[in-house]
Amino acid sequence: MQDLLKKTVLLLVVAASLALLVNHLSPHGIPLIGQWDTEVGVVTADTAAAAVWMDFEIPDPQTAKQVFDAASALFVDVRSQDLFDEGHIPGAVSLPLGSFESRLEAFAADVSPKQPIVTYCSGRLCQDSHTAAQLLMERGFENVVVFIDGLPGWIENGYPVATP
């Protein structure tokens, strides 16, 4: 019994050591502690990415509403088409992350690279709006920000929602 316990612990120690070593060396590695507090921002395992994101985030619904009222920015909804059809920020364009590649060409043909863009998805549990913002920037769009509270935060504040 004691022998079995010893060998079990040995297997666990080998596994944990290997895990920490590979995580440290791998480009896919993550920090030992992540950002899992929705009060702070979007939840993510990758705190380094979160720190970079902060530079292009709209951190609260009130600011997003001001941007919306100024009427110069294009809101881009990156949730699925089904969720978009159920309701979205008025004037928003649907560009689901799931079919991003196939719809990007048509989007890029209509929208100028200088156009201010606000991406959003399902709020602080969702990183899709960040991923989409990054892809849009790589595609040459120069003025992209992320509304991190997404549609749930928008609705919570009683702001208008459009259904087609």
Place this chain on the structure above:
Amino acid sequence: MVYRDGLRMGTLSRHPETGWRANGWLDLGLRWLLGGLFVLASAHKIMDPAAFAKIIFGYDLFPAVAINLIAIILPYIELTAGLALITGVYPRAAAVVLSGLLMGFILAISINAWRGHVFDCGCFSSGEAALWQGTPGWMLGRNGLLLFMGWSITTFRGQRKIVVRSG
């Protein structure tokens, strides 16, 4: 009652068994199946620990400081114990480790099914993982079957086939 060479040692010889509980080939088959499944399951978690961490977060059972550590270490426990089971390095200990994991999974799924907790972040990026996980009923059934395999390997009383390091 037939005594085999492997049973003439230690306490095992006092409880010789025949039938499926002492069938070395069946034991090997179970080891390869259980070990192989865990090695396969560990692969995509190892490739994308950030996505796996999000799934763990979604269970809403663990403190924030533990989530990344679980996401980093758990897949390697699956991989190490799975490979140990396949190659025959401490197969019994490896089966104990995997059985422990399975009991943990069953407990976590049961708690969330009981309290009606379903994590749906409306994200495209987590959709694939959710698909792979399936419904609570399917996951409990599958894990229950795997746990039975783990128990069979742990309590095996015959002569094991292909063993590099016994125990």
